[in-house]
Amino acid sequence: MKTISATFLLLVLGGMLVFITTCQSSQPTGQETEEDLRSAALLYQQYCATCHGTDLNGGNAQSLVDKVWNFGDHPNYITRNIKFGISHLGMPSYEDILSDEEIKEIVDYILDAEKKSGIEEPGVPSELESVEYRIKSEVVAEGLEIPWSIVFINENKAFVTERPGRLRVIENGVLLPDAVSGTPEVLHSGQGGLLDVAIDPDYSQNGWVYLSFSHEIGQRPGDSRTAAMTKIVRGKIVGNTWSNEQVIFEAPHETYKTTRHHYGSRIVFDPEGFLYFSIGDRGHSNDAQDISIPNGKVQRINRDGTIPGDNPFVDKEGVMASIYSFGNRNIQGMAVHPETGQVWSTEHGPMGGDELNLIEAGNNYGWPVITYGRNYNGTIITHETHREGMQQPNYYWNPSPAFCGLDFYQGNLFPKWKNKLLVGALKYEEVKLLTLADDRVIHEEVVIKGAGRVRDVECSPEGAVYVVLNDPGTILKLTPIAEK
Numbered sequence: 326m327k328t329i330s331a332t333f334l335l336l337v338l339g340g341m342l343v344f345i346t347t348c349q350s351s352q353p354t355g356q357e358t359e360e361d362l363r364s365a366a367l368l369y370q371q372y373c374a375t376c377h378g379t380d381l382n383g384g385n386a387q388s389l390v391d392k393v394w395n396f397g398d399h400p401n402y403i404t405r406n407i408k409f410g411i412s413h414l415g416m417p418s419y420e421d422i423l424s425d426e427e428i429k430e431i432v433d434y435i436l437d438a439e440k441k442s443g444i445e446e447p448g449v450p451s452e453l454e455s456v457e458y459r460i461k462s463e464v465v466a467e468g469l470e471i472p473w474s475i476v477f478i479n480e481n482k483a484f485v486t487e488r489p490g491r492l493r494v495i496e497n498g499v500l501l502p503d504a505v506s507g508t509p510e511v512l513h514s515g516q517g518g519l520l521d522v523a524i525d526p527d528y529s530q531n532g533w534v535y536l537s538f539s540h541e542i543g544q545r546p547g548d549s550r551t552a553a554m555t556k557i558v559r560g561k562i563v564g565n566t567w568s569n570e571q572v573i574f575e576a577p578h579e580t581y582k583t584t585r586h587h588y589g590s591r592i593v594f595d596p597e598g599f600l601y602f603s604i605g606d607r608g609h610s611n612d613a614q615d616i617s618i619p620n621g622k623v624q625r626i627n628r629d630g631t632i633p634g635d636n637p638f639v640d641k642e643g644v645m646a647s648i649y650s651f652g653n654r655n656i657q658g659m660a661v662h663p664e665t666g667q668v669w670s671t672e673h674g675p676m677g678g679d680e681l682n683l684i685e686a687g688n689n690y691g692w693p694v695i696t697y698g699r700n701y702n703g704t705i706i707t708h709e710t711h712r713e714g715m716q717q718p719n720y721y722w723n724p725s726p727a728f729c730g731l732d733f734y735q736g737n738l739f740p741k742w743k744n745k746l747l748v749g750a751l752k753y754e755e756v757k758l759l760t761l762a763d764d765r766v767i768h769e770e771v772v773i774k775g776a777g778r779v780r781d782v783e784c785s786p787e788g789a790v791y792v793v794l795n796d797p798g799t800i801l802k803l804t805p806i807a808e809k
C-alpha cells in the first residue's frame with residue numbers, strides 16, 4: 326500500500342463515525358442456551374469489555390448493540406472480524422486466544438444483547454451528510470430483482486439490469502413496468518446472470534447498448550454440469566425490443582468453467598473509444614496468471630469486437646490478444662477518469678485485500694501470487710504481498726468491504742466532488758468517496774451506510790448520484806440540499 330499517515334487513518338475513522346447515518350439489523354442465530362450466554366458474557370467481560378464497554382455500549386471502541394455494523398452485519402462477518410481482527414483500527418485478532426466455539430458464543434451473545442436493546446432499524450435515509458454537503462436521498466425505483474447496473478442515456482432516461490435477465494427502463498423518474506423484450510438468455514445462477522449495461526460513447530448517433538452476462542454452453546463430457554463464461558453483446562433498443570444484436574466478445578468454449586462465481590463484468594470506454602471489460606477468475610485463481618485464457622483479466626477490444634492493433638499481447642504467440650491486464654481476481658467496479666482517461670478498477674480480494682488499481686497495458690496485478698488477503702477459512706494463500714514485476718494496488722482494504730460499482734463524480738450538482746471516486750460496497754453496505762492525488766488515495770469518507778448492499782453507483786449527466794441497492798432492489802437518487 327502507498328503511505329498512509331496516522332492522520333489519514335484518523336480521518337477515515339472519524340469519517341466513519343460521523344457519517345454513518347443509518348444502520349442495519351442482524352438477528353441472533355436463536356440456538357443459544359442461557360448457559361452459553363452466561364459463559365459468553367464472562368468471555369466478553371474478560372476480552373472485550375475494556376474497549377467495547379461492560380454493557381456493550383461502547384467506550385474506547387464502538388458500541389456493539391447500536392445496530393451499526395461498520396464491517397458487515399452478517400454473523401459470519403462479525404465472527405471473522407473477531408477471529409482475525411481489524412488490525413489497522415486497533416481491533417485485536419482472537420484467532421490464537423479463543424476457540425471457534427467460544428467466538429460463536431460471543432457472537433450469539435452480542436446479537437442477543439443487540440436484539441434486547443430494542444433499537445429500531447431505520448430504513449433508507451431521506452437525508453445524509455458528507456463532509457461538504459447536506460444531501461437529499463430519494464427512492465426512484467423499488468421492487469427490482471437483484472439490480473446490478475444502471476446507465477443513463479440522458480438526464481431523464483436510464484437502463485437498469487436485473488440479474489435474473491431483465492433490462493429495465495427508468496423514464497422521468499418512473500420504472501416502466503415492462504422489461505425490454507428479446508435480450509439474450511443468461512445463466513442466472515450463483516453470481517451470474519445479466520450483469521453490466523453500458524452505452525456507446527456515440528450512443529446519440531448509433532444507439533448501441535452493450536450488455537455483459539454469464540453465457541452457458543452445454544455440458545461437456547467429464548464435466549459435472551454446464552459450463553459458462555462472461556460474454557459481451559451489443560444491440561439497439563427499438564420500441565421496447567432488443568434488436569440488431571452483435572456478439573462483441575465470446576471466449577473459446579473450451580475455456581468455459583463449471584463454477585458459478587467471479588464473472589467480473591464491468592464495461593467502460595476510454596476517451597479514444599476502446600472498450601474495456603473485466604472477467605473474474607471464475608474461481609480458478611491460478612488461471613489469472615495464464616494469458617492464454619480469458620478469466621482473471623481485463624480485456625480491451627474495439628467496439629465492434631475486433632482487437633486493437635496496439636494491445637499489449639497482440640503479437641505474442643499462444644496468448645489471447647484481447648487481454649490488456651492480468652492477475653485480476655474479480656473486478657466489479659470500473660471507471661474512466663474524466664480528465665486523464667485512465668481506467669481504474671476495484672477488485673474483490675479473498676478475505677481482506679480488496680484493491681483499487683489503475684489498470685495499465687500489460688500489467689500483472691499479482692493474483693494469486695501476491696495478495697493482502699487470506700482464504701475465507703483463515704488459511705494463508707501466500708505470504709507474499711510484493712513481487713518484482715507485479716503491481717501493488719494503489720490502495721487496499723482489510724477486512725474486505727466487497728466493492729461493486731465505481732464512478733468518477735462528474736456533473737454540476739456536487740462541484741466539490743469533481744473527479745472524486747464513488748465506490749460502492751456490498752458487505753459494508755456503503756458508498757465511499759475517495760479523493761485521489763494523481764494515483765494516490767489521500768482521503769476516504771463514507772457518504773451512505775447501512776441502507777443496503779450496493780451493487781452500482783453512477784452519476785447522471787446532470788450530476789445526481791444514483792445508488793443501486795441489491796436487497797431489497799432499490800435505486801436511490803442523491804442530490805445536494807446545501808453546501809456546508
Ligand code: HEC
Nearest residue numbers: 372373376386387393394395396397403406407414415416
Ligand atoms: C483494544 C480494544 C479492543 C478490544 C479489546 C476489542 N475490540 Fe472489537 N473493535 C475495536 C476497534 C477499535 C474496532 C473498530 C472500530 C471502528 O473503527 O469502527 C473494533 C471492532 C469490532 C467489531 C466490528 C464492529 C462493526 O461495526 O462491524 C466487532 C464485531 C468487535 N470489535 C468485537 C469485539 C469482541 C467480541 C471483542 C472481544 C473478544 C473485541 N471486539 C475486543 C477495539 C477492540
